Structures are given as structure tokens and as C-alpha cells.
Amino acid sequence: MSELDSAASVGAQKTNLLGLSQEKLEAFFTALGEKRFRAAQIMKWIHQLGVSDFAEMTNISKALREKLGDVAEVKAPEVVQQLDSVDGTRKFLIKVGGGNVIETVYIPEGDRGTLCVSSQVGCSLDCSFCATGKQGFNRDLRSDEIIGQVWLAAKSFGQFAPDGPRKITNVVMMGMGEPLLNFDNVVDAMNLMMHDNCYGISKRRVTLSTSGVVPALDKLSEVTDVSLAISLHAPNDEIRDELVPLNRKYPIARLLESAQNYISAMPDAHRKITIEYTLIDQLNDRPEHAEQLAALLQDVPVKINLIPFNPFSLSNYKRVSNNALRRFQQILIDRGFTATIRTTRGEDIDAACGQLAGQVKDRTRRSERYKIDAAAFVKSNSDEIPVRLIN
Numbered sequence: 001m002s003e004l005d006s007a008a009s010v011g012a013q014k015t016n017l018l019g020l021s022q023e024k025l026e027a028f029f030t031a032l033g034e035k036r037f038r039a040a041q042i043m044k045w046i047h048q049l050g051v052s053d054f055a056e057m058t059n060i061s062k063a064l065r066e067k068l069g070d071v072a073e074v075k076a077p078e079v080v081q082q083l084d085s086v087d088g089t090r091k092f093l094i095k096v097g098g099g100n101v102i103e104t105v106y107i108p109e110g111d112r113g114t115l116c117v118s119s120q121v122g123c124s125l126d127c128s129f130c131a132t133g134k135q136g137f138n139r140d141l142r143s144d145e146i147i148g149q150v151w152l153a154a155k156s157f158g159q160f161a162p163d164g165p166r167k168i169t170n171v172v173m174m175g176m177g178e179p180l181l182n183f184d185n186v187v188d189a190m191n192l193m194m195h196d197n198c199y200g201i202s203k204r205r206v207t208l209s210t211s212g213v214v215p216a217l218d219k220l221s222e223v224t225d226v227s228l229a230i231s232l233h234a235p236n237d238e239i240r241d242e243l244v245p246l247n248r249k250y251p252i253a254r255l256l257e258s259a260q261n262y263i264s265a266m267p268d269a270h271r272k273i274t275i276e277y278t279l280i281d282q283l284n285d286r287p288e289h290a291e292q293l294a295a296l297l298q299d300v301p302v303k304i305n306l307i308p309f310n311p312f313s314l315s316n317y318k319r320v321s322n323n324a325l326r327r328f329q330q331i332l333i334d335r336g337f338t339a340t341i342r343t344t345r346g347e348d349i350d351a352a353c354g355q356l357a358g359q360v361k362d363r364t365r366r367s368e369r370y371k372i373d374a375a376a377f378v379k380s381n382s383d384e385i386p387v388r389l390i391n
């Protein structure tokens with residue numbers, strides 16, 4: 001039995017074309033006995049026009065459309081809930097099977113609209129300041145589930161309509177999960193974001209954010225040249241060991257070396273690494289910490305993004321005071337750095353990563369209180385959400 005016959009046989013799982021790269025789509029059509037250019041046609045239908053029904057793909061012959069209907073599908077994950085903040089931030093809770101949900105957040109800012117995309121269901125790295133880390137790890141997202149977040153968001157904004165608004169101008173792989181621990185699927189999805197037949201987002205506007213999986217970062221420049229952000233959050237290894245346990249394996253010096261190697265491999269000069277630094281009251285927000293950070297980064301091409309910690313129920317950390325935040329920023333500016341403060345967005349919808357999904361599912365049974373929060377969330381939001389609160 002051929003691959004095609006096998007796929008078409010009763011009960012066989014259909015191939016989801018949503019997350020397939022151009023190369024994989026070409027291989028798919030070749031296996032069907034079709035020309036490779038069909039891949040480009042399908043990519044445009046799916047990612048530029050938002051069409052998921054083969055019957056609507058009118059420049060494809062009826063026979064091929066019927067054949068596709070037998071062996072393939074275009075299937076995005078399902079939005080469980082969409083939350084809109086008064087400040088324009090939009091959050092999607094997306095069902096990914098097994099009672100799990102992930103989060104995708106859209107943040108508008110002037111003429112820019114940034115979509116924060118998740119790469120894993122939960123996260124294994126357990127950073128102490130992170131709501132996602134408190135949920136434990138469930139699984140990697142497939143490429144269709146990653147690009148599906150962009151597809152769903154674009155659809156919700158009417159971006160696929162002729163002359164529809166181009167709302168998503170930037171994507172950051174900064175949602176739930178560590179993207180470099182789901183390397184191949186994340187690279188495939190990012191390539192679709194940037195592809196001219198898909199969303200056509202420039203490589204400077206697609207950013208991968210990592211907490212420091214150095215071996216994978218060492219390989220990244222071989223397959224992509226997207227922008228890079230490092231979740232640093234500390235000016236020295238002692239503090240970072242507490243905030244980002246992965247630091248004990250790959251300390252700051254090794255991480256910065258790998259990040260610089262990545263940037264150096266870029267064909268275009270003047271690329272900078274974004275340093276993310278979450279300020280937590282009394283932990284990493286003092287003037288001496290700002291001085292240490294400036295010394296640490298003095299020879300690294302960076303821009304620094306200061307993020308006030310957003311408290312959540314499972315963490316005892318406190319939000320930085322406005323005075324400490326401004327003082328920290330000023331020290332960095334005085335040392336010649338570009339240092340911006342990320343304003344808190346979507347507070348009314350718990351837009352910080354992992355906050356809301358965490359209320360839906362606590363995989364690690366770390367808090368009885370959390371279970372009660374989750375039960376209250378599910379009860380008050382929908383009888384239909386098929387979540388298992390605890391495994």
C-alpha cells in the first residue's frame with residue numbers, strides 16, 4: 001500500500017497542513033504525485049487568506065481538492081476563551097488536548113502589534129518568578145499548534161480579509177515554555193511567520209526568547225537569523241541561580257558568549273540582543289545590581305528591557321517600587337545603555353504569561369489554594385471547558 005493509500009485508508013489520521021514548512025509541503029505533494037508548486041499555493045490559501053476548507057481553494061483543481069479532503073486537513077487548535085483588556089491587549093486561551101490550555105497574548109502599542117506565542121504546554125525549567133514554571137511540564141507544542149496561534153489571532157482581527165488590518169507586526173516566542181527545548185517545531189513555525197507566502201514578518205520582528213539553553217543556542221544560527229532575547233533577570237550567577245535554575249548548568253558567562261556568537265553570525269550588522277530583566281523588590285533591584293549589570297554587559301551589543309515583576313498567587317516575590325525601577329533604569333542609561341521599562345499591560349485579564357492557564361491547570365499539586373482558584377475559574381467561566389484540574 002502506498003503512503004497515499006495508507007493515509008486515505010479508513011480511520012487513518014489526516015495530515016495537518018497548517019504547520020508544514022515549504023519543504024515538508026513540497027514533499028507531501030510529491031508523495032501525492034503532484035507538482036511541488038502546489039505547496040506555495042496552499043501556503044497562501046492557509047496563511048495569507050486564512051482558508052482552511054479545501055473546497056474554497058479555487059485555483060486548485062476539483063480532483064486535487066477532493067484528494068486533499070481525503071488525506072489532509074487544515075486544523076488550528078481551538079480557542080477556549082478570548083479576553084479583551086481595556087488597554088487593547090487580547091489574550092487567547094487555547095485548548096491543546098489532554099485537558100491542557102496554553103496562552104497567546106496580543107499587545108498593541110502605537111503602530112505595532114506584538115503577539116506573544118507559546119512553545120510548550122507548561123515548562124520544565126521552573127524559574128522561581130514564573131507562573132508557567134509553577135505548572136510543571138506537559139509536552140512540546142507541535143508546529144501546527146505554534147503557527148496556529150498566529151493564525152487564530154490573525155483571524156480574530158480580520159487580518160485575512162482583503163485589505164484587512166495588518167495587526168500582527170511582531171511575534172515574540174516568549175509565551176509559555178522554553179522555545180529552545182522545542183527546537184525543530186519552533187524553527188518550522190518561525191519560518192512560516194517570516195515566509196513571503198505566509199505572514200511575511202521580517203526576521204527583525206520575530207524574536208526568540210530563551211532562558212539559556214546554551215547547546216541549542218549554539219546551533220540556532222545554522223537554521224535561522226531571527227532576533228534574540230535573553231531572559232537574564234540577574235546581574236550575577238548567585239542571584240540568577242535562584243531565579244533561573246538552568247543557570248547552574250549554563251552560567252551567565254557561557255550564556256552571553258553563546259548569545260554573542262549567535263549575533264555575530266548574522267549577515268546584517270548592528271543586531272542587538274534584547275536583555276530581559278524582571279525587577280523584583282529587594283532581590284535584584286538595588287543600585288549595586290544595576291552597576292553589576294552594566295559592568296557585565298559593557299562589551300555586549302544589547303538593549304535592556306526592564307520588566308516590573310507581576311505578582312501571582314504562588315509566588316512570594318513582590319513588585320519593585322517605582323522609585324527603585326526608575327533609579328535602576330537611570331543607572332543603566334548613565335552607563336550608556338538603551339534601557340526601557342516594559343509597561344504592564346492587560347492587568348485586568350491576567351495577561352502575564354501563565355497566570356490564567358495556571359488557574360485552569362496545576363499539574364504539580366503545589367498549592368491547595370491554587371486548586372481552589374482553578375475550580376472557581378472553571379465553574380465561573382464555562383461548563384464546557386474540558387479541563388482536568390489535577391491529574
Ligand code: SF4
Binds near residue numbers: 125133134175177
Ligand atoms: S520563565 Fe520561561 S523558561 Fe522559565 S519557567 Fe517560565 S516559561 Fe519556563
